[in-house]
Amino acid sequence: MTLPKITTTLPYEDFAVETDRTWVDWIHDADDPKKNHLKPEALDDLLVLDVSEANIGGLFCSSILSEFGADVVRIEPPEGDLARKFTPFGYLHKGTGLGYLVEGRNKFHITLNLKKPEGQEAFRRLAAQADVVIESFKPGVMDEYGLSYRHLREINPRLIYCSIYTYGHFGPEAGCGKPDYDICDQARSGVMAVTGEPQEQDQPKPWNVPTKEGNWMGWYAGGAWGAFGILSALHYRHITGEGQMVDVAPPEAELRFADYHVQYYHAFKELRGIIGAYDSAVFPYTIIKTKDGFSFIAGFSDVNWEGLTNIMKSPELKDRFPTIFDRLNKENQPLIHQELENWSANYTCDEILEMVQDYVINRRGPGTVATAKMTDIKETFEDEAWWERGVFDKGTDPYYGDVAFQAPVWKMTLTPGRVKWLCRPIGADNEYIFLRYLGVGKEKLKEWQKQNIV
Amino acid sequence: MSREDYLAWTNQEFDASKIFSKPEALKGIRVLELATLILGPATPDYLGEYGAEVIKVELPGAGDTMRSVTPYGKFWKNQSLGQLPQNHNKFHLALDVRTSVGAEIFRRLAQRCDVVVENLRAGTMDRWGIGYQQLKEVNPGIIYIALNGFGQWGAYSVGRASYDAVAQTVSGLLATTGFPGRLPLKTGVFIGDYFGAMLGSVSVLSALHYRNRTGKGQFIEFSQGEGLMRLLDWSWIYYYMEKYNRPMTGNRDLAVCPSDVFICKDGPVALAAARDDEFKGLCQAMGKPEVAEDPRFADLLIRLKDENSVALLDIIKDWAKDKTVAEVDRLGSEYGFASSPILSAKDQYESAHFRARATVFEFEDPMYGKMVEVSSPAKLSKTPGRLKWTNKPVGLDNEFVLRKFLGLRTYQIEALAEKKIIGKWVENPPGRKPPDDWDGKAGIVM
Numbered sequence: 001m002t003l004p005k006i007t008t009t010l011p012y013e014d015f016a017v018e019t020d021r022t023w024v025d026w027i028h029d030a031d032d033p034k035k036n037h038l039k040p041e042a043l044d045d046l047l048v049l050d051v052s053e054a055n056i057g058g059l060f061c062s063s064i065l066s067e068f069g070a071d072v073v074r075i076e077p078p079e080g081d082l083a084r085k086f087t088p089f090g091y092l093h094k095g096t097g098l099g100y101l102v103e104g105r106n107k108f109h110i111t112l113n114l115k116k117p118e119g120q121e122a123f124r125r126l127a128a129q130a131d132v133v134i135e136s137f138k139p140g141v142m143d144e145y146g147l148s149y150r151h152l153r154e155i156n157p158r159l160i161y162c163s164i165y166t167y168g169h170f171g172p173e174a175g176c177g178k179p180d181y182d183i184c185d186q187a188r189s190g191v192m193a194v195t196g197e198p199q200e201q202d203q204p205k206p207w208n209v210p211t212k213e214g215n216w217m218g219w220y221a222g223g224a225w226g227a228f229g230i231l232s233a234l235h236y237r238h239i240t241g242e243g244q245m246v247d248v249a250p251p252e253a254e255l256r257f258a259d260y261h262v263q264y265y266h267a268f269k270e271l272r273g274i275i276g277a278y279d280s281a282v283f284p285y286t287i288i289k290t291k292d293g294f295s296f297i298a299g300f301s302d303v304n305w306e307g308l309t310n311i312m313k314s315p316e317l318k319d320r321f322p323t324i325f326d327r328l329n330k331e332n333q334p335l336i337h338q339e340l341e342n343w344s345a346n347y348t349c350d351e352i353l354e355m356v357q358d359y360v361i362n363r364r365g366p367g368t369v370a371t372a373k374m375t376d377i378k379e380t381f382e383d384e385a386w387w388e389r390g391v392f393d394k395g396t397d398p399y400y401g402d403v404a405f406q407a408p409v410w411k412m413t414l415t416p417g418r419v420k421w422l423c424r425p426i427g428a429d430n431e432y433i434f435l436r437y438l439g440v441g442k443e444k445l446k447e448w449q450k451q452n453i454v
Numbered sequence: 455m456s457r458e459d460y461l462a463w464t465n466q467e468f469d470a471s472k473i474f475s476k477p478e479a480l481k482g483i484r485v486l487e488l489a490t491l492i493l494g495p496a497t498p499d500y501l502g503e504y505g506a507e508v509i510k511v512e513l514p515g516a517g518d519t520m521r522s523v524t525p526y527g528k529f530w531k532n533q534s535l536g537q538l539p540q541n542h543n544k545f546h547l548a549l550d551v552r553t554s555v556g557a558e559i560f561r562r563l564a565q566r567c568d569v570v571v572e573n574l575r576a577g578t579m580d581r582w583g584i585g586y587q588q589l590k591e592v593n594p595g596i597i598y599i600a601l602n603g604f605g606q607w608g609a610y611s612v613g614r615a616s617y618d619a620v621a622q623t624v625s626g627l628l629a630t631t632g633f634p635g636r637l638p639l640k641t642g643v644f645i646g647d648y649f650g651a652m653l654g655s656v657s658v659l660s661a662l663h664y665r666n667r668t669g670k671g672q673f674i675e676f677s678q679g680e681g682l683m684r685l686l687d688w689s690w691i692y693y694y695m696e697k698y699n700r701p702m703t704g705n706r707d708l709a710v711c712p713s714d715v716f717i718c719k720d721g722p723v724a725l726a727a728a729r730d731d732e733f734k735g736l737c738q739a740m741g742k743p744e745v746a747e748d749p750r751f752a753d754l755l756i757r758l759k760d761e762n763s764v765a766l767l768d769i770i771k772d773w774a775k776d777k778t779v780a781e782v783d784r785l786g787s788e789y790g791f792a793s794s795p796i797l798s799a800k801d802q803y804e805s806a807h808f809r810a811r812a813t814v815f816e817f818e819d820p821m822y823g824k825m826v827e828v829s830s831p832a833k834l835s836k837t838p839g840r841l842k843w844t845n846k847p848v849g850l851d852n853e854f855v856l857r858k859f860l861g862l863r864t865y866q867i868e869a870l871a872e873k874k875i876i877g878k879w880v881e882n883p884p885g886r887k888p889p890d891d892w893d894g895k896a897g898i899v900m
Contacts, residue, residue, distance in 0.1 A: 023580040026587065028607035031675060042664035054729060056687065068660045082729055082754070088692055088700075088708040090758035098688035098695075099709050139464065140457030149835075150463055166792070168833065170464040173807040175457060178786045181726035183705065183713045184794040192724075193798045194642030195631070207633035209715060209722050210796045212705050213641050214630030217649075220685045224652050229832025231659035232479040232504050236837050238666045239482070244836035247468060251797075252813040252831040257648035260525070260535040261799035262814060266826040267530040271798050275642050280525040281536050285619060287628070287640055294638055296623040301522070325527040361613050370615040374638060376629040377689045378699040385609035391680045392690060404694035409684040410657040411605070414672035415664045 031411035033390030041069025042415035046234075048132040050107070051075040051114070051123070054082040055136035055180055056216050057164045057250050059103035060223030062134055065230070066106035067408040067417030073126070073433055074109045078452055080426040094400055095425060099216075102405050104423025110434070111427040111454045118453045120145050125438055127152045132230055133161045136180060139169040149245040159243040160233045162226050168249035180250065185218025188251030190258040196274035210274055221257060222250025278333045284308065287374070288340045292348040294374040297340065297356075299367065300324065307367020311359050312343045349373035397422040430454055467835045470812040478505025479837035483662070486567040487511060487544070488551065488560070488584075490518045492618065492644050493601045493678055494573025496540035496651030501569070501658065503542060503830045503839040509563060509855055510541065514548040514877025517848035521885035531822050531889035533845060538827060540651070541845035545899075547856070548849030548877050556875045557583045559860065564589045566859050568665075569658055570598045576606040586673045595671040597661045601654050605677040618678065621646035625682035626689060632702040639702075649685070650678040706767065711757040712736070714767055715796070716774035716782075723779045725770065727791035728754050735789030740773045812838070819844045821888060821897035846897060847888045849878035854900040 048070045052058020059074075066072040074081075087097025096104070113119040124147065127133055133152065135142055142148040142163075149161040166180040166188065167173045178184070186192050187210075196211040229246035237243055255262075259281075264270060277286045284305070285298040299308030305327065309318040317339060321327045327336060344352060356371045358364065375383065381404075386392055390411070394404035400422055408417030434440035440448070448454045483506040485498045495510065495518065502508040512518050523536030550556040561584060564570055570589060572579055579585040579600075586598045600606060603616020614620075619640055622628045627646075632639035654676045661672055683690075688709060692698045700708075705724075707713035712733075713726035727736040730753070737746040745751060750762040757763055774782060779795045786793030795801070803826060808814040815829035822844060830839025856862040856876070870876045879886035888897075 023577040023585060023587070024607050024611070027576075027673065027675070031606075031673065040664075042660040045667065064656055085754045085758075086709045086728070087755075087758070088688060088698070089760055089763075090755035091692070091696070092755070093695065097709070098691050102688060102691050140460045143457070143460040148460060150460075166794075167807070168811055170461065170468045170833075171807045171810040174464070175461050176787050177790060178794075179726075179729065179732055179790065179792045181710065181713055181728070181792040183707060183710075183715070183724045183726050184792045187715070187724035187794045187796045190797055190799055190802055191641065191643050191645070192796050195639055196642075197633070197637060197639065207636050207704065209705070209717065211632060211639055212715070213645070214627060214632075214700070214702065215686045215689070217641075217645070217685065220687075221649065221652075224649070224656060225832045227656050228500065228652060228659065229834055231656060231663065232832070233834055233837070234663055235483075235659065235666070236477075236479040236834075238663070242836060244834055245467065247464070247833040247835070248831060249811070249813075252808070252811065252828075255802065255808075255813065256539075256828050256831045257643060257645055257652070258799075258828070259643045259648075260539050261643075262803055262826060262828050263535050263538050264525055265799040265803050267535060268528060270525075271800055272525065272642070275640075277637060277640065279640075281523045285617070287619075287623070287638060289637075294623075294628070296619045296628075296640075298617055298619065324522070328525075328527045330526070357613070360615070368615050370617055370620055372620040372623040374623045374628050375626065376699055377626045377686075377693050378697075380624065380626040380629075380683065381690055381693050386680070386683070389605060389608045389677070389680065391683055394694070403691060405691050406684045406686070409653055409676065409681050411675045412657065412661065412672055413674075414670060415661065 030413045031416065033407065033411060033416065036416045036418045040415055044069035046070040046131045047129060048072040048134065049075060049126055049130045050134045052134055052136035052164065055164060055219065056083060056086065056099055056103060056182065057219035057222035057226065058134050058136040059083060059100065060220050061162065061164065061226035062107065063103045063105055064224070064227040065132070067419065068415070072107040074104070074107045075112050075123070076109065076426060078111045078113050078454060096423060101400065101423045105419045106421060107424070108429035108433050109424040109426065110430045113453050114145050114147065116453050118448070118451065120147060122438060123147055124155065127159060128155045129437055130156070130159060133159060134164070134226065136164045138165060138177065138179070139174050153243065157243055158237060158241060160230055160237065160246060162230050162246040162248065164222050164226050164248045164250065166249060166251060169247045182216040182219045183212060185222060185250035185254065186212045189218060189254035190261055191254055194261070194272050194274055197276045198274055218250045218254050221254035222248050225253035277337060280328070283327050283333055284336055284340060286337055286340065288344045290344045290347055290349045290352060295344065295349045295352055295371055296374065297369070297371045299369045304367040304369060307359065307365060307369045310365045311355055311369060314339070314343070393419060399425060399428070427454060468833055470810060473812060473838045473840050477837055479834060480505040483507070483569065484567040485509070485569040485571060486563050487571045489571055489573040491520050491573070492540050492647035493650050494571060496648055497571050497599065497601060497654040497658070498544070499540045499542055500652060500655045502544060503841065504837065508544040510544040510546050511551065511560065512546065512548050512848055514550055514849060514874065515880045516883060517548060517879070517886055522883055524885065529884050532884065532887050533822070534885040537845050537885065543842045545851040545855050546846045546849060547852055550875050551582055551584060553875050560584045561589065561592055562860055564596060565592045568597060570596060573601045575602060576611050590671065595665060595669060597658055597665065597671045597674070599654055599658055599674040599676065601650065601676045601678070603678055605680065606675045616678070618644040618646040621679040621682050624679045626686055627682045630686070630689065630700050630702055633704040634702055646678040646682050650676065650681040653681050709758065711754065711763045712766055712770055716771055718774050718777050718779045718782060720778050722796055723774065723782045723793055724796065725782065725791065725793045732791045736791040739785040739789040739791070740770070742769070745769060815841050817841050821846065821892065843897070847879045848886045849876065850897060851899060852876050852878070857900065
């Protein structure tokens with residue numbers, strides 16, 4: 001007997017039916033985030049324990065895994081993770097800070113006192129069943145609890161154990177005792193040393209210092225490399241059955257994103273310094289002030305520079321700075337930048353975008369020029385185009401109510417990531433997780449509570 | 455067991471001198487790359503550092519545009535420095551995929567690969583007959599990732615050129631980086647590219663996990679602007695809830711306090727202490743234990759209130775100005791708060807710590823000699839990442855790749871070269887050819 005083919009769509013699944021199957025139509029249909037919930041999840045066979053503390057890197061690492069479907073158990077101390085307080089001006093939403101809230105996605109949030117032997121034993125029993133452990137303590141802390149990788153591998157050789165810490169768990173500075181914060185991760189990455197406004201007066205101003213990126217870029221870099229290491233180790237485990245330890249230092253994670261600076265130092269024993277709107281390897285490739293804000297504009301190669309000077313209606317600039325060497329010259333960069341701003345002061349960001357697009361799309365001359373209007377948080381968030389792309393999402397969280405947040409960044413035809421719930425309060429999933437994995441019922445849990453184990 | 459004992463164990467477990475005595479995590483995974491600049495090539499590079507075999511396809515002659523990008527126009531041994539960080543451990547094939555024969559060679563290579571990476575504008579590969587739809591016909595298990603500025607579809611995906619800084623500009627990163635009232639700051643590195651490629655490779659690995667479970671491949675798309683938006687932590691939710699339009703706040707962290715950069719006698723130092731015991735330690739280190747008792751600073755949530763946080767940062771500022779960076783850093787270790795000088799590439803290059811962790815990685819390239827580059831930040835105890843060779847001249851591995859993977863004979867390879875379907879480097883523009891002292895052999899596999 002053949003089963004009837006089920007073709008019912010639910011009332012809210014009014015997907016556009018495309019008839020002209022160009023690539024763009026085909027792929028829009030095939031990876032539209034609106035259909036994510038219809039598709040399977042890549043990592044839904046995994047159990048992950050995230051025992052990181054006061055560390056957004058650890059949280060982002062497990063967010064990546066939980067977006068792809070892994071069961072992630074967030075383990076906090078009984079009073080809650082300090083990261084729940086990492087929030088602008090101390091702002092709380094139903095008891096949880098915003099930094100934690102956006103990285104609590106799809107996770108089960110439980111508490112466990114690892115300082116108590118009973119807590120350690122419970123963790124050990126969870127780890128025996130887990131695929132991945134993520135922690136962010138200073139080296140030696142988990143070891144003291146009897147819960148470091150060298151202990152856990154004895155009871156679970158398939159375990160992948162990921163540590164995230166500014167100085168890492170080995171190397172001469174690993175034991176320095178300093179905690180992990182994003183500002184120091186950024187400071188040690190080499191990125192801050194080249195980000196900032198160069199000093200142009202005799203006396204330095206407060207802003208003439210190496211400057212961090214506005215977000216927690218160091219922590220996020222560490223978390224991303226942690227997920228990369230874990231997933232690579234999972235592949236190796238798939239082949240061999242063996243687990244291993246993954247150690248990530250967030251400054252090194254971000255250093256891997258710091259261009260060619262180490263190579264440049266090796267080759268020429270030279271440094272770039274903070275560059276502001278200038279660039280050492282591509283120019284013009286810069287931020288300019290316009291009539292109503294700031295724009296990025298680039299026309300670096302000879303032909304693109306010609307395009308840009310055509311758009312500016314200043315062909316004499318092309319002859320004044322004819323080669324990439326003239327344009328990369330440290331003395332010339334401020335001159336070129338000034339010329340660009342003299343021009344851009346007369347136009348709004350949108351007018352510049354329009355002129356550039358008109359030139360490029362209608363091929364009014366040689367070269368391709370790139371420009372973009374700087375949008376702030378408000379403008380970016382309110383741009384419908386990003387919502388259409390599924391960059392942001394909002395919905396009703398069972399506990400936190402009406403929330404909006406950044407969605408997973410990938411569109412995938414088969415196993416896209418997704419957000420099912422945003423976060424959970426402290427210890428909200430104790431009952432479910434301890435029952436499911438340790439067979440601990442309500443009565444026992446109450447006892448644990450009295451003994452400050454959970 | 456003591457911390458020293460634990461560190462002795464980890465130092466042994468991760469001993470950098472043993473890297474080449476250990477297996478590779480992604481051995482057996484083959485990646486076909488058709489990409490230029492950074493976002494595209496860095497994705498397979500990260501995989502290649504952990505053992506994937508990467509075939510980089512460039513156009514004959516000028517090859518990857520990044521071969522022109524080098525600081526102040528200074529080429530090193532005929533290489534652009536901009537090309538190096540995302541082109542390690544690869545085989546370099548120069549193939550004109552715009553020809554029908556070139557496209558067929560590409561399809562046959564894709565048949566032998568697990569992953570395809572490209573960063574062209576949406577639909578270009580499709581037009582050339584080597585898009586996802588065509589490749590999955592010849593290799594249904596293929597994992598295909600397309601990375602670019604604005605994605606495969608949507609209002610911005612058509613007709614706009616994108617670079618890393620475009621992504622920074624449209625994502626809100628630019629608008630939140632810098633000092634209040636000053637110029638918004640471009641991050642001094644191509645962060646949207648390198649970080650974007652990292653996010654891209656993470657999705658490839660998750661798809662690989664799914665393929666290991668089911669045998670099924672898939673298509674993945676990634677946009678670098680959207681990638682940066684994902685990383686802007688609490689910006690979006692705070693705007694949604696309170697209409698707070700996050701401004702530039704210099705080095706001050708609005709959500710961790712204290713966390714800022716302070717100016718010492720001899721330069722800037724980064725410092726943070728959010729946990730109560732760390733904060734108490736900092737106050738003791740400053741010789742001001744009473745600050746920890748001040749009700750304005752009693753708890754992190756209270757310290758974070760704007761006026762309290764400004765007052766506290768001023769106290770620290772006032773203290774730090776008479777200290778040296780080294781003094782503050784030493785006190786950090788002693789009293790358990792976070793502190794660090796702002797490291798430059800020189801500091802990192804010379805750091806015993808970064809070297810011992812093989813993040814600053816020294817190796818001998820067959821063509822360029824002693825190299826020092828940045829390697830593989832995820833340290834895997836059993837299957838560490840590693841650098842074997844750096845970027846190569848355009849088309850250096852043509853013969854090897856075509857012979858090894860497609861079994862082509864010498865006369866066939868010669869015919870392809872004659873028809874300019876494959877080719878090698880050109881003299882100009884600079885950045886394509888081997889170093890001047892090249893012996894004509896070094897670096898060639900076969």
